[in-house]
Amino acid sequence: MTLKEIAEILNAALITDSEYPDINIQNACSADMMSAVLYYHTPNSLLITGLTQPHVIRTAEIAGIKTIVFVLNKKPDDSTIELARQKNIPLLSTPCCMYTASGRLYQAGLPGCLNK
């Protein structure tokens, strides 16, 4: 699933770039617990989360997460956005809650990260 498709499904706004980077997302993980992101991740994943601090970007980088969607219209501060740009991790913000965001993407055919 492309970033543009994901953004359309979630009515999400792209925070980090002006155009959609060409990224193919293969699965998604919904979590606020960062250790879980590190534990359950699979490559080419999308992270759906309610946390917006810089350590979320670093967790994503370590786990190999390709894109982050912030729920409930949450917007990270400038330092987080700058870090995400440096790490090449596009950020999206959706008005959906984590349940609706997960539901819509699952409905559209995106699978969850495999439990390892």
Next chain:
Amino acid sequence: MALNISGAIEGSFQLIGGNFATAGEASTQLKLKLTNLGVHEDIIRRAAIATFEAEMNVIIYAAAGRLHYYITQQSIKIRVEDMGPGIEDISLAMQEGYSTAPEWVREMGWGAGMGLPNMKKNSDKFSIDSVVGEGTTVEMVINFS
């Protein structure tokens, strides 16, 4: 797999407790170093996750700490020492889901009781030593093949 390592490469990072703004920077730099050395990406990911969890533990629980790495042709060894409260019952702390993290830490997405299990899971050799009131030392070895 040929790695660009002759002899051993070692170094260390200073970690400051409570500093969430730069938390993860040491692990990120170490990840970059391993990438430049040509280590396989699956091994890098394991080393990065184990290091990151150890680094976060220092940020969350301790006043300060030091992350030391030692890379050879065969493996990377990571030692993280902190000046923290220490762990009273290590076997309990190793149990998945057990955590003594305060609420503000959980509200930041940490303290799920997965940190130490995650470190162990991603290393080939894992040891932990702790003295209550003095600090904790974690040692992890990840083999390259």
Next chain:
Amino acid sequence: MKLSELVEKLALDVKTFKDGLQIEIKGAYVSDLLSDVMANAGKCDIWITLQTHLNIVAVASMKGLAGIIIVGNRPVQEEVLKKAEEEKIAILTTPKPAFEVAGKIYQMLK
């Protein structure tokens, strides 16, 4: 939809309050942050989370949630289960991740 139907369709493991499965689920909420659930979850929502801290029981009780689904094969401490039984909160567990559990419930509740 009744909680019992959800238990059956998702093959959830019922850990506590087996008598409470007849409750009608109004919606669902996914979060690992207690403050978020306190602020945003609705009455009779089923709560999907990785969080296993003891306080999840109090949060579910205060918010009048239909129950808690703990995902990702997370072990739940005995004291949490004991507290949930006392407070009449159903705790259900599954090896599936939150995204998938949310996705499946979303399709069922539509």
